[in-house]
Amino acid sequence: MKRIVLFFLILFSLSCDDGDLDIASFDFEETVNLCGEFTLYRLSTNEHKEALIVTLSTDQIKKDTIPVLPVQVTKTGPYTVTDRVFDSEVTSSYFCTVVPPVEPKVLKNWEGETGTIFVQNNPIFDIDEVTIIGWEHIVVLQDVVLKSGDESLIFNDTYLFGTIETGV
Numbered sequence: 633m634k635r636i637v638l639f640f641l642i643l644f645s646l647s648c649d650d651g652d653l654d655i656a657s658f659d660f661e662e663t664v665n666l667c668g669e670f671t672l673y674r675l676s677t678n679e680h681k682e683a684l685i686v687t688l689s690t691d692q693i694k695k696d697t698i699p700v701l702p703v704q705v706t707k708t709g710p711y712t713v714t715d716r717v718f719d720s721e722v723t724s725s726y727f728c729t730v731v732p733p734v735e736p737k738v739l740k741n742w743e744g745e746t747g748t749i750f751v752q753n754n755p756i757f758d759i760d761e762v763t764i765i766g767w768e769h770i771v772v773l774q775d776v777v778l779k780s781g782d783e784s785l786i787f788n789d790t791y792l793f794g795t796i797e798t799g800v
Contacts, residue, residue: 665724670687672686672771675722680722681718681719685727686793693751694753703749705746713744715778722736751771755768774790774791
C-alpha cells in the first residue's frame with residue numbers, strides 16, 4: 633500500500649509544472665510609457681513579463697482643452713486595449729519598433745473586445761501660471777473586456793490606466 637501511495641505522489645509531483653504559468657497579473661508599475669504618438673503601455677512589476685497596451689489616435693491625445701469624446705474599444709483598432717504575457721522580460725524596443733521582435737515570446741495575448749476609453753487633456757503651466765509648457769493626458773478604461781480564446785478578463789467599472797505628459 634505504501635508503494636502505491638508513493639508511486640502516486642511521485643507521479644503527481646512529476647506532472648506538476650507551474651513554470652509556464654501565463655496568467656495576467658494586473659500588477660503594473662505606475663509609469664505609463666509612450667511609443668510614437670499613440671501607443672501607451674505599462675509594464676508589470678513581475679520582472680516586466682506582462683504589458684498592458686492602449687492604442688489611441690490624434691482624436692484623444694490632444695494639446696487642447698476641448699473635451700474629448702470617449703471611444704469604444706475595438707479588436708482591430710484604432711482604439712485597442714491588449715494585455716500580453718511574455719516568457720521573459722520585455723523592453724521598450726519591443727513596442728517602439730515598426731516590426732516587433734520575435735523575442736520575447738508572447739505566451740498569452742488578451743485582446744479588448746468591448747469597453748470605453750476616456751482621455752482628459754490638461755495643460756501644464758509654467759510657474760507664471762499663464763504659459764503652457766506641456767500637456768497631461770489622463771487615460772481611463774471603463775468596463776473593458778479582454779478575450780483570449782474562450783477566456784475573458786474583465787475590468788469591472790473604472791480602471792485608471794495612467795497619465796502621460798507630452799510637450800507643447
